[in-house]
Amino acid sequence: MNSKRNVYLDLKSIEEAKKILFDQFENHVTKIETLDVVNAKERVLAKPAIAAISSPNFHAAAMDGIAVNASFTFGACEDAPITLIPDDNAFWVNTGHAMPEGTNAVIMIEHLNIIDKKNVEIEAPVFPWQHVRKMGEDIVATQLLFPRGHKINTYSLGALLAGGIFKVDVYKRPKVLIVPTGSELKQWHEISIDQLKPGDVLESNSTVLGGLCEDHGAQFDCHPMLKDNLETIKSAIKTAATQQYDMICIIGGSSAGSEDFAKPVISSLGELYVHGVTMMPGKPMMFGRVSDTPVFGIPGYPVSAIVAFEQFAGPLLLNMQRLPSKQPTEALVSPARKIASKLGQEEFLRVKIGSVDGKLISSQLPRGSGNITTLTEADGIIRIPANSEGISQKEQVHAQLLRPLSSIENTIVITGSHDNTLDLIADQIKAVRGDINISSSHVGSMGGIMAIKKGACHMAGAHLLDPEDGTYNISYIKKYLADQKVWLINLVMRDQGLIVPKGNPKQIQSIEDLKDKSLRFINRQPGSGTRILLDYKLKTLGISPDDILGYENDEYTHMSVAVSVLSGRVDAGLGIHAAARALDLDFVPIVTEEYDLVIPDRFYHTRKVQVLLESIQTKEFQDRVISLGGYDTQKTGKVIYQSDS
Amino acid sequence: MNSKRNVYLDLKSIEEAKKILFDQFENHVTKIETLDVVNAKERVLAKPAIAAISSPNFHAAAMDGIAVNASFTFGACEDAPITLIPDDNAFWVNTGHAMPEGTNAVIMIEHLNIIDKKNVEIEAPVFPWQHVRKMGEDIVATQLLFPRGHKINTYSLGALLAGGIFKVDVYKRPKVLIVPTGSELKQWHEISIDQLKPGDVLESNSTVLGGLCEDHGAQFDCHPMLKDNLETIKSAIKTAATQQYDMICIIGGSSAGSEDFAKPVISSLGELYVHGVTMMPGKPMMFGRVSDTPVFGIPGYPVSAIVAFEQFAGPLLLNMQRLPSKQPTEALVSPARKIASKLGQEEFLRVKIGSVDGKLISSQLPRGSGNITTLTEADGIIRIPANSEGISQKEQVHAQLLRPLSSIENTIVITGSHDNTLDLIADQIKAVRGDINISSSHVGSMGGIMAIKKGACHMAGAHLLDPEDGTYNISYIKKYLADQKVWLINLVMRDQGLIVPKGNPKQIQSIEDLKDKSLRFINRQPGSGTRILLDYKLKTLGISPDDILGYENDEYTHMSVAVSVLSGRVDAGLGIHAAARALDLDFVPIVTEEYDLVIPDRFYHTRKVQVLLESIQTKEFQDRVISLGGYDTQKTGKVIYQSDS
Known part of the structure; x- marks a missing residue:
């Protein structure tokens, strides 16, 4: 086991680390090369x-027209035209x-009376x-x-x-060696991919x-992949530092674990300046110098790697x-819900941004840097400063945009229940x-209804069963969206049931089989239509949630439930047929339910929503839905209900 | 001379022409090719x-850390630690x-009491x-x-x-043939360049x-240049249309002149759909079809060519x-002055944009499409619709940005007198x-003072002589900028004089020599410091402007005056030594004058202005100024005057 761990040097803030980086390497400018202009696009x-000419x-x-010396035309008028003699x-x-010698004005051909080849009259001076x-x-x-x-x-x-x-004389493109x-x-x-084993x-x-590298004007070479071995990595970096690279990026092994060798490699071959930056993702990054070359230790988690590169190496x-650093385009956004953040580290929070009712609304994506x-x-990305504990729902904050505002404005924001046909x-x-x-x-069917209420989306996917009359969604609309006119459009009818491992080894036939606590179940989150369906079924069957092992564990999508089954984590979960089929699992049908889109009237008539409604009515779309399994498209695109308000 | 002229078909608006273009070619989609992902960046x-996995x-x-089955840890506490046995x-x-079989939780190494290799204690459940x-x-x-x-x-x-x-399966890059x-x-x-003759x-x-083409994801080949010859061009296009090009662009000859062959070429080989679009620049553009290939006739003036390409071919x-059409980023700008525009054509007006006092101010660049x-x-570009006669100074208008707003905000806007050291x-x-x-x-020294007054720039260059006391600029600041605190900083002392042809063939020695009307003179525009200097000199010498041939003709910069002399258009003009020297002309010195920067106090202290003031005080800058000729940098960077207000 591990005893040698590489403790972080003092953690630095992004600003401190940048200052150290630029103090060390500000004068590292590439050599100048002379290029033909036609080959110099994007160069500096x-x-x-x-100008030479x-x-x-x-x-x-x-x-x-005809070129003349203007003074020759002075006095010309309708009554006394002047005759010009070509040549x-x-x-x-x-x-x-080129204007012929001695001429200084051109008379347009439309303003000439052409008598013959040798005589042309004008009736006005120029x-x-x-x-x-x-x-x-x-x-x-x-x-x-x-x-x-x-930049050309x-x-x-x-x-x-x-x-x-x-x-032109331009800077050479920097050359980077990437060492995975x-x-x-x-x-x-x-x-x-079928050769991949667990752990690969x-x-x-x-x-x-x-x-x-290319996006920052540089070229790169990729070193053959190296195993986690101190001597191998050290020898590779030692060699590379004597070659003509302007920068070396070691990917992986930048953290403080026993197999993390970036730090000992840089320290032993040269000097390490920073290890650990108070940012998330990207904290376990480092840089130093080997010979005269800047060497970065880039964390292996993909988002950490990108943030570390973009903040420092780029x-x-x-x-x-x-060239100056890139200045991302920013926009003011309103978070759909409160965002908590850890004090003491600057966070790069990834968000979706929707333009709803002329307001930009952000919703937070998972934080996992992997x-x-x-x-x-x-x-977009919201940067939450190190000295902030988060952002309240009332604040507007700046988000760095990852795609143009025009594209965000052309996006239909659908919030609510998950269904595979949304893809x-x-x-x-x-x-x-x-x-x-x-x-x-x-965010589940109820989450979608609430997002409509708050004006945070253009439409919501929902499959909320009313146990009283067996209808879907209508009673919930009446209850929660009484203050606005909405349309309820069917997207699909779909089979819900128990997703079980291939071959159904535990011979699960119904929800009642879950009573036996020897079966591990995975639930969906509260407010999801699927959970409401389960609770309804349990009630009807007289089963208490306490009788079900795993009732309190939940996932947010059908696919996550299916993955839980596939990975052997659980024996069953409630979900749609399409999810079981996608991962080649077995499926025990329970009900056929209605999955609808709830659309406020003010969005219903917009071009983009109409295009969506048009596209779900195409045969191509419906054929693709059917091929997923467990779907029926008889009612797809039909108006199920239209509220009055 | 010309008799056969190609009249335009009905002129179309941009929208009409685009509709015709897309009605004809909307289904022209390139073939699909399969690429390794690593080679598919920027492809669609x-x-x-x-996902396959x-x-x-x-x-x-x-x-x-250490992986366990969580249930094994239940009950662990400080008083009753549980012992884990590795392996x-x-x-x-x-x-x-990968999590070992049977485990479902990891305990961080920091939370373990490592007794020895075989015994590890935990004091809390997970x-x-x-x-x-x-x-x-x-x-x-x-x-x-x-x-x-x-787009990847x-x-x-x-x-x-x-x-x-x-x-991945991606669309092939379209391939364009460009035919100059x-x-x-x-x-x-x-x-x-020294072999170029007039007319070349x-x-x-x-x-x-x-x-x-590349900026729009396409590749291109360039055809060898063709002379203006109908048969040659026709034969080249006929051949090209049978080759694997997705588009052909003929550059030049798209207008209605006798030597304009794009129209007869397309018409005779295929079908011409549009000739002439109500836009400026770019009106004389056309497109049609030869075999199954879209063929464009692109005007030869460079800005017309770009507009025509970007509106249609792109x-x-x-x-x-x-891919959808590009949506340029826009910003609201306030024009520095009224903009007139011709009814009946949509104009693409090129503007400079400055960010002054938090407001974006646009100033119009020359319209010449050449x-x-x-x-x-x-x-940026302001698009003035065909049904508009222009934009008043009070309106705010949308400008399409050609560089990021952050770059515009980092720009120092200098308006006023022209001097070569500004470059x-x-x-x-x-x-x-x-x-x-x-x-x-x-815009001349007075124009600069007025721009400061209106808050339309960060600083103004001025060399306004006060004939009363021989000072420069101070009395004008007192008179016109009494309501604000400004700094007057010297940029250079410079020689003004008569710019005359190399060898001074007319033996001009002084302003008095201009009295002889046989000499052609070129003046500077009213409000320029140079014109004020001339008027002062004429007055002192008792010479009437009427005695000077060309007094009423003016140019806006020293370099334009020098070009007028170089091209033989005039015999002399008043301007700075550096302009004469740049074009290898002779120079007859008249005065040494002070050229200053007028800087409002609220901008004086900003980082960007301070950086400017720092950079003009470097030896490198001053050496470069001296090498232009006719300059003195003794006072460069010195505060000449500071108003109180």
Whole structure:
């Protein structure tokens, strides 16, 4: 077991750690290289770009017509037209032609009386320089086109070429070596997924960090993966530090465990400056110097790795090209619920953001730094300062946007019960309109109704059974949403039942079998329609919740319930057929229930909601639903109920 | 001369033309190709990405410690610790390890009393699933990771790999053929700039359009440049239309002149749908179909070319990959002055935008569609609808931003007199702080003072002579800016004089020589310090403006005056030595004058202004100023005056 643990050096705040980083490496700027302008897009000028030539470089006709010396036209009028003689005192020109010697104005062809090839009359005088693009109108030779530090974009290419600049001095792209470490890692190109054993982890960080290097203007090499072995890693970093890398990132082993070797490697080969930053995710990160190269220890959890890179390695790579740090676009958002946060660490909270009633509403995604989907599903990041215990529901806070506001505004926010067909909608709607997105959060049917009430979503998925009359949702709408007009649209009819392991080894046939406490059950969260269904069934059957082992343990989605069964954690859970089928589990049907969408009238008529309703009525969508198993689409898209209010 | 002119078809509005374009080509979607995920960054999913495996794919320890079955710990307390026996009822695990069979909780190493290798005590019970990352916590196999139409970014790569997706089906990048045409064009790699003759134009559009293709996810080939010859162009397009291009862009010849061949080429080989769109710039654009390929006729003026591409070709390329059109970020801006616009055409007005006193203020750049610098210097674009005659100074309008708001907010807006050292500041400040930008507009010294008064800039450059006492600027500040506290800081002392052709062929020695009306003079605009200086000198010398040929013609900058002299348009102009020297002209000194920066107190103390003042005091800056010629930096950075108000 482990005795040698690498305690953290003093933890630093992000600001302190950044200051140490830049104090050490601020002057690490890459060498300058000279490139043809046409190959210099996205690169950064190391020297000012000074125009070598004017544009235009001559007085040019700005219209098709005839060029004259304006003074020759003075006095022309309808009664006394003046005759121009082409190739003598006037010259045919097309747009862009150099003005012939001695001319200083162009008369448009529409304003000429063309008598014959040798005689052209005008009936009005023209001003000098009329319809002439004067030399230097766009660019004057010797003019500063772009200062040093300018990042060349597509438009810049045009100005550089027009100004006669064909080569530019730019900063070389920094080159990063990425070193993935970890005995548990398997690389995608070495293995097929059915060969993965428990404990094996697919290595994805090196690809993501490589992408981030590129996003910060750098190139990268990826070192072959290394096992958790001090000497192997040390020798690799020692070699790398003598090569032409501007930065080395060791991924994994940056924490304080017995198998965490990033710290001893950097300390023994060079100097370690910071280990541990008061931020979450990303706390167990470190950096130091080996030879003259900055070396980072990047945590292995994917979100931690990204935050650590973006806060430290990324800004340093930009500075190596003399670019300022990225300034994320921000927007003010209202949290859908109170957010608690731990004092003493700055938190990067991933949130979904919906635009509802002109207000941006954020809902918190899970915090786990091992979960990359908390970033890929996020629309923004709320940074909660180290000295804050969280954010109340009343405050508005700044969120850094991960996608453009216009895209967030084109998103339908669906909150409420979870159903697998919501994923299908998200995909199907893209087949109809590429610019509409779906964002769904799973908070249970009652949570969805409450979100509608608070104006926090555009629609809610619900399957709330009224035990009195066997209807779904209507009585709940009447009770909780009496103050507004809403539409209730059926999405699907679906089978609910017990999800059990393949082959149903415990021979479970009904809810009554759960009474036997030898069966481990997993419940759904309070307020979910499935839990309400279970409670109704238990009541009808006269079974007490206490009789069921695991009644108090809950999960938030059908798929999580199915995973619990698959992993052997439990023997059964209540959920939809589609979830059982997705993971190849067995299913004991209990009821067929109605799953509807609750849509406030003010959203019902919007284009994006209408597109959604259109797309669920397509045959393609309904065929896909049926193929999931356990669904019926007879009523899909039908109006079940419409409230008056 | 020209007789065959290509009249426009009915002009279409942008919306009408877009509808026609998409009605014709909406279903042109590129083929699907299968790529390794690691090579699919920035590509668009053609099919939904469904997770092949859960992540984690097993219950995993989330801490370093010992794994147990929680039920074994129930009852443990300080008085009655429970002993765990490693490798028997408990198992050492590190973060990420698979939970050993039969265990369901991890106890952190910090909470253990390690007696010896075989005995470990705990003094508190643990809950089931404490410190365990459950199977599927991040990703559940069969889950939709991304819908079709999702553009894969760096984070997406991580989720795809973690979900066991190693290959993805994505849309092929569309391929565009760019065909530059025009007998006047010279390509940068074929010529050195001193070989350019009047009438020759450096070809830059194909590089810019190629860059725009890439910016819209497409690849491009560039056809060898073609002369203005109907048959040559026709034959090239005919061939290209049989090749595997998704789009062809003919650059140039899209107008209605005699040498404009895009229209007859498309019409004769296929069908022309639109010629002429009511927009400015970009009106003379067209599109049609040859074989099954969309073919665009793109105007040759650089800004027209960009607007035409971005409005039509770009959105079509995105649609070929089923991506929505780009939605530019917008901001509300207040125009610094009234903007007139022509009825009947939608105008894309390029503007500089400054953030002054928390307000975004736009100032209009020149309209010439031949001037690429009107785009490279622009911070935004104001679209003025076809049915509008313009925008009053009181209205706020939406501007599409060409750079992030954070960059605009880090920009120092300098309005007023023109001096060549302003370019140097823009470059020099980048050597000090990469994140600060300079935006300077040249409206003359009085224009600068008025901009300060209106709160439209952060500082003004001025060299306003008070004839009474020979001071500069102070009396003007007292008169016009009495209501605010301002600082007057010297930028440079500089020589003003007559800029004359190399060798001074007309032997001009003084302003008095201008009296002879045989000399053509170019003036500066009213309100400029240089014009005030001239008027003062004329008055002193008893010369009437009427005695000077060209007194009524004016330019806005010293460099434009110098260009007028260089091009032979005039014999002399009043301006600074540096402008003459830049274009290798001769110079007849008249006075040495003070050029100062007027800075309101509320901006004087901001970080960005202080950085500017710091950078003009560096030796490097002052050496560069001196090397321009005609400057003295003895007083540079000194406070000349500070008003009380």
